[in-house]
Amino acid sequence: MSIENISTNKVFDGWHKQYNHQSQTLNCKMRFAIYLPPQAANGKKVPVMYWLSGLTCTDENFMQKASALKLAAELGIAIVAPDTSPRGEGVADDPEQAYDLGLGAGFYVNATQAPWNKHYQMYDYVVNELPGIIENHFPVNKQRVISGHSMGGHGALMIALRNPSLYQSATAFSPVSNPVNCPWGKKAFSAYLGADSKKWLQYDTCELIALAQQKIPMLVDQGENDNFLEEQLKPHSLVVAASSNHYPLSLNMRQGYDHSYYFIASFIETHLYFHAANLGLTE
Numbered sequence: 001m002s003i004e005n006i007s008t009n010k011v012f013d014g015w016h017k018q019y020n021h022q023s024q025t026l027n028c029k030m031r032f033a034i035y036l037p038p039q040a041a042n043g044k045k046v047p048v049m050y051w052l053s054g055l056t057c058t059d060e061n062f063m064q065k066a067s068a069l070k071l072a073a074e075l076g077i078a079i080v081a082p083d084t085s086p087r088g089e090g091v092a093d094d095p096e097q098a099y100d101l102g103l104g105a106g107f108y109v110n111a112t113q114a115p116w117n118k119h120y121q122m123y124d125y126v127v128n129e130l131p132g133i134i135e136n137h138f139p140v141n142k143q144r145v146i147s148g149h150s151m152g153g154h155g156a157l158m159i160a161l162r163n164p165s166l167y168q169s170a171t172a173f174s175p176v177s178n179p180v181n182c183p184w185g186k187k188a189f190s191a192y193l194g195a196d197s198k199k200w201l202q203y204d205t206c207e208l209i210a211l212a213q214q215k216i217p218m219l220v221d222q223g224e225n226d227n228f229l230e231e232q233l234k235p236h237s238l239v240v241a242a243s244s245n246h247y248p249l250s251l252n253m254r255q256g257y258d259h260s261y262y263f264i265a266s267f268i269e270t271h272l273y274f275h276a277a278n279l280g281l282t283e
């Protein structure tokens with residue numbers, strides 16, 4: 001499967017690059033971004049952090065706004081940022097073009113309902129197709145960690161909980177922790193997965209964390225001044241579900257911080273160091 005390079009920028013002695021490719025899973029052309037640290041230049045294979053962004057984002061928000069690349073370069077971690085939904089001609093969108101359904105709002109699930117099921121298969125794309133492409137085309141090894149923000153925080157934790165042997169660790173900023181019980185999640189899951197809410201549970205972090213058997217280290221950061229805190233994100237439900245199963249999850253509540261990339265930029269280094277330790281890159 002070929003990929004087409006569409007931008008290349010040197011940054012902190014490594015390279016930020018964007019690619020287009022035809023996705024078999026999503027049935028459309030997709031764009032992703034990769035940051036290759038300097039260690040990847042001399043034949044060495046580096047581990048990968050997959051970053052899943054939130055509502056309205058593309059591959060660009062994290063790479064441009066999170067201030068992650070300097071430390072990724074020092075630690076020798078590649079970062080891959082996919083888009084947040086399928087896109088392009090013929091891809092369904094919300095008839096009202098709301099920001100929380102359709103384009104920019106794939107919720108990292110495999111849609112079963114028409115018209116969404118033709119393209120909205122973001123779970124399979126992130127877990128299977130994209131890592132296959134990355135491992136074929138770039139000097140990376142099979143060690144993966146995963147992180148994300150908001151809708152992407154839900155994606156990162158949920159995907160790690162469902163595939164604990166594929167990821168060394170998972171972290172999230174302001175995750176949608178209990179999508180089956182919040183307005184964003186109910187709206188998206190009823191459209192993509194249908195009215196039967198039992199079918200939503202396979203994608204709910206609180207549900208999965210309470211039942212998980214194989215456990216991997218997890219870290220969550222949450223701003224206390226986040227506008228979406230109580231209605232959409234529900235970090236306390238996550239803590240209750242995790243402790244009911246003695247799951248190794250730490251939640252940091254951060255006084256004064258909001259939902260934006262200013263918050264992510266303030267704590268991204270903590271998340272990179274956390275992953276680096278679980279990848280065996282640091283003491």
Ligand SMILES: N[C@@H](CCC(=O)N[C@@H](CS)C(=O)NCC(=O)O)C(=O)O
Nearest residue numbers: 054055056057061099150151260261
């Ligand atoms: N625009 C939406 C909120 C969307 C939003 O906050 N998106 C977050 C993720 S959930 C984001 O990362 N936005 C893009 C950015 O800040 O670069 C609203 O009006 O309520």
